[in-house]
Amino acid sequence: MQKPSLPKGTRDFGPIQMARRNYILDAIKDTFQLFGYQQIETPAMENLSTLTGKYGEEGDQLLFKILNSGDFLKGVVPEDVAKGSVANLSKLAEKGLRYDLTVPFARFVAMNRNELSFPFKRYQIQPVWRADRPQKGRYREFYQCDADVVGTDSLLCEAEIIGMIRQVFSKLGLINYSIKINNRKILTGITEAIGAEGKEGPLCVAIDKLDKIGWEKVQEELQQRGFEKSSLTRLAPLVDLQEGVKARISVLAEFLKNSPIGLQGLQELEEVFLLLEQMGSNLDQVDFDPMLARGLSYYTGAIFEVKAHEVTIGSVCGGGRYDNLTGVFGLPGVSGVGFSFGVDRLYDVLEELNLFPRHRLEGTQLLLVHFDQAGFGYALRCLTVLREAGIRAELYPEVTKLKKQLEYASKKELPYVGICGDQEIATDTLAVKVLATGAQESLTLNEVIAKLQASI
């Protein structure tokens, strides 16, 4: 006998969590499909040669490696042990677990370049694994939920990403959120304009703390990071920008007037807004944040980030445009734009705001209960009729006390039970009880079906 446990940093998802996760994922999938994205899946295991070197040194360490099958010590001699783990890794493991969905997608595109039609719009929803130190809200196995278009520079893709975010949030009943957008070229332009070329990284890290520590402290930090006093003076107008996309674009147009790359970024941004306008899209939730920074080492154009208000949870989605997705796999010149929904965080937001539907959309709607063998037999017939009408119905499988059957229903939080007693058998009806209120009424099967089809 052993006491079972889970590897640290991993989770089971029980029925209620699964139904809620499916509720979120269905909203996302429906939206991706509405916008013409096609689903793919890649294997959990990739060759280590595909994975290593793609996520920086820290990422390489966080990859889960699969021990080679069979006699995995075959190539190891006693002297090897002293050389340490890193030196021996290639002898023991040649496969690893997927660390994200982007690298496997790049491999997929490179391998299938001749079969795919470009622009290729794909979505992918699968778990990834990282040997991070587990902590609250950070797991070693978690789902990513990505959409990417590759093979086009069209800014319609950026506009559609904003459209998809709005659609998903609307389906989920999330109203208070902001979609922050920026462009990598604007960040470059800003560093040029303040005479701090190439310092986008430290600039953004410090500016990110503005809300918490204030402009004085941010300036101190920037000076410590080697920014000139004159740069900070020039930066000041961007620190307290007025709200409003149009107003900010005007300020930046002036600010970046001597930076061709900065102005190009601004023009791309304006084009995205113009496309959204032509699509009749409401821009209420869209913010232009010229200091927004994500993925500075790979994004080259638009940068996105979404935050839900009313909750103290970080960004729930993010993405951006990149220039060279598949170059490392021998297919140069594939640019694209991608976006990722954070399922775990969306789950927490919906839970905190109490936005999940009360009854599980995929759960049993009605449990048939009974007093004796006669009732059980009658219930068997009813069960078939209900299911043929598409009602998700169950029959308590054993003839036992009614109390036990009702406890089962209430523990599973089912909305209705249908009681099959002698009177119901005689009148060809069900006594339908609403578990939440205790209200009960006698209904024919057709009435039950109509009632349940009408309710959620």
Next chain:
Amino acid sequence: MQKPSLPKGTRDFGPIQMARRNYILDAIKDTFQLFGYQQIETPAMENLSTLTGKYGEEGDQLLFKILNSGDFLKGVVPEDVAKGSVANLSKLAEKGLRYDLTVPFARFVAMNRNELSFPFKRYQIQPVWRADRPQKGRYREFYQCDADVVGTDSLLCEAEIIGMIRQVFSKLGLINYSIKINNRKILTGITEAIGAEGKEGPLCVAIDKLDKIGWEKVQEELQQRGFEKSSLTRLAPLVDLQEGVKARISVLAEFLKNSPIGLQGLQELEEVFLLLEQMGSNLDQVDFDPMLARGLSYYTGAIFEVKAHEVTIGSVCGGGRYDNLTGVFGLPGVSGVGFSFGVDRLYDVLEELNLFPRHRLEGTQLLLVHFDQAGFGYALRCLTVLREAGIRAELYPEVTKLKKQLEYASKKELPYVGICGDQEIATDTLAVKVLATGAQESLTLNEVIAKLQASI
């Protein structure tokens, strides 16, 4: 630059394969939910202590093990190398990849015994990993698709499994198949009746070859396996049983008359048929096969297997009743019955019989194409209207030659394109072209929506 490749025995699923797999999985999920099963998911990684010893010695070897994170050679000294891989495994790896869904389910039930309401009906659809030698139709990563009820002996569960199979196959348009059912106790009874107690295994292995090699050769094999001549003589009446469930039950009732356990198995089987009759279920596809054997080491009651006719593919689903699912995890006395759909095999059957829907149910329905910037701008407006009506629509994202846009549509096998030319802009219409036939008509957006909502 590296030439990307996949680990052997693993696969990518591209858009068409995914849509087809989803078509199968949706039919299965809808059915599981209709019958009151709830979805759970467990992590890909389990502690090796959870997995080892559960699948026999061969299974232990086929487990994929995860190399410990960090300094995995920490506990290994040079002298250890000579002791070989097996002796060192526990130092290098403490986690493994899920080998099936049954053991993780048992662990889940044992760990959550106090929160679950029994009978607990769960389904689970996730990949599993086995370090098998890859070959045609056998992969190192493949999906399992299981439903189990635990915590009840009610034979309604067995009847409902047959109901679920019928429902799934009907949804998928599969008509010619047989659901073979037997009972482990009947197999025991048969060995008792022929004086070969305990030899269910070799008996069934040999009998399984009856169709291929004939009764003479099967008798030879059984004699080699230690069966007495007298046993074979007594077995003969079962070899050429007439068709028909009722007829076979009569023969077995006589055959097993001195075996209490055999008669109990037969009675359970009759009860399942009686329940199906009370549920109004058609039994056309149900076969009673008293020699059907699966999982002899764990099934204790009903045994199921489903074969599709017209194709040379083995069984597409199977399952059975077990006595003691969670005993090894410290929770004795949990019996249940489970069933598994073979997704890869169902895929092959539907493909071979050409039963997949012609257009992908989740794919883009209409691509908007254009000649110039004006058409592109008009298309932007149309796009929003179509999507708001739930039409899965795309707009070719670049202003380019019409030919290129149509090639994109035809390579993606889209059903319709909507051409946005000057005349369409002037008349507020789309020229809708059916790609398969080339037929074209001018329609208002409302007409387009009505047409596409009506078609699949």
